[in-house]
Amino acid sequence: MKIILIGIQGSGKSTQGNLLREKLGVPYLSTGHIFRELAKEKTPTGRYIKETMNAGFLISDEKTVPIVAEYLSRPEYEDGYILDGFPRTIAQAREFENGIDYVVNIKVSEQVALARLTLRKGTENRADDSSNAIKQRIEQFFTHTIPVCRYYKEKGKLIEVDGQRSIEEIHEEIMSKIKSHTS
Numbered sequence: 001m002k003i004i005l006i007g008i009q010g011s012g013k014s015t016q017g018n019l020l021r022e023k024l025g026v027p028y029l030s031t032g033h034i035f036r037e038l039a040k041e042k043t044p045t046g047r048y049i050k051e052t053m054n055a056g057f058l059i060s061d062e063k064t065v066p067i068v069a070e071y072l073s074r075p076e077y078e079d080g081y082i083l084d085g086f087p088r089t090i091a092q093a094r095e096f097e098n099g100i101d102y103v104v105n106i107k108v109s110e111q112v113a114l115a116r117l118t119l120r121k122g123t124e125n126r127a128d129d130s131s132n133a134i135k136q137r138i139e140q141f142f143t144h145t146i147p148v149c150r151y152y153k154e155k156g157k158l159i160e161v162d163g164q165r166s167i168e169e170i171h172e173e174i175m176s177k178i179k180s181h182t183s
């Protein structure tokens with residue numbers, strides 16, 4: 001099964017992605033995690049990724065698409081995956097026709113996302129959790145990623161869930177919507 005998770009930063013995508021991985025036995029991968037690793041490299045690409053991420057902007061589509069394609073071509077993702085954080089732009093979605101089954105949009109308001117990210121600042125120690133970067137990331141989501149949801153809605157693949165409930169309730173809603181889509 002191939003599932004894409006979409007949600008504003010702070011919507012709980014990685015928490016839900018890991019629960020789905022356990023429940024469905026499908027590997028989970030996050031482009032944010034991939035880029036955080038690449039940002040450690042002392043190469044021009046590593047430095048570009050680090051600066052872009054820390055400012056809260058998106059990595060260019062030209063860099064992102066081949067990096068994600070390379071990961072997904074690995075044998076462990078052959079039978080499916082739960083992909084968190086990609087595609088994030090319409091250009092990425094168009095280039096990525098990969099037999100996706102479902103696209104799950106975990107919906108939370110901007111206020112709730114801001115509150116969660118501000119709280120996380122003290123715990124995860126991420127360079128892109130500065131106040132300016134958080135504001136920028138939320139703006140990038142509305143500008144670039146909401147159109148991606150519309151793109152998949154038109155294809156009949158979009159599942160929307162209320163992300164402002166408990167972790168278990170959100171997980172149950174995703175599972176039941178996946179089941180009703182399948183049957």
Ligand code: AMP
Nearest residue numbers: 031032035053057058059064085086088
């Ligand atoms: P995340 O952990 O999903 O919030 O991603 C952290 C950062 O990684 C984002 O703010 C972007 O700078 C970068 N990133 C992750 N996924 C993508 C993507 N699909 N396209 C462009 N940039 C991305």
